[in-house]
Amino acid sequence: LPAERAPPIEVAREVCTDYPRSSRLEWLLTNATGGFAMGTVAGSNTRRYHGLLVASLHPPVARVVTLARLEETVLTPQGDVPLSVNQYPNTLHPTGHTRLARFSLEDGPVWTWALSGVEVELRVLLVPGQQTVLVRYASSGPVRLRVEPLLAFRDYHATTHENGALDGRRHPFDGGIAVAPYHGLPTLHFAHEA
Secondary structure, three states, rough: OOOOOOOEEEEEHHOOOHHHHHHEEEEEEOOOOOOOEEEEEEOOOOOOOOOOEEEEEEOOEEEEEEEEEEEEEEEOOHHHEEEEEEEEOOEEEEEHHEEEEEEEEEEEEEEEEEEEOOEEEEEEEOOOOOOOOEEEEEEOOOOEEEEEEEEEEEOOOOOOOOOOOOOOOOOEEOOOOEEEOOOOOOEEEEOOOO
């Protein structure tokens, strides 16, 4: 008999918007090769192991945080509305968690933000057997969305600081861009349909 799917885990708005609680609630996805994605309900990375794509360079070992996170901002005529949240000493900036309507863990994490009568949804999935993350945005109405990737390219046990060795060039290809910020580490490809 096929295994029954577990029901989704639902986190209500009052928990999502309570940063001390939602930043301690974590989710984890694996790709069956040693790679993973991990983060918090709030959306902030609070540990060095958090990232949207922690790739295994020599499965199942040699894990590298390649894509740390995505920063999303809804662009409106009245001004930019950030959806992301970052924790700094004694402050949070931006505070997108305050717009979270709900979070659920289904096949992967799903965040839903509510703003001015429109809901924006983010879904994250890992591709089994590959070092690939899929990110899907949807909205209940028309929105302009800016998405900025935050790259790490570091061992998942380590932390890094700004350094001059970073190669910031972007290499366009049909339907996306590729980046190779450090010699000896893999190239990260961003493909999109928008």
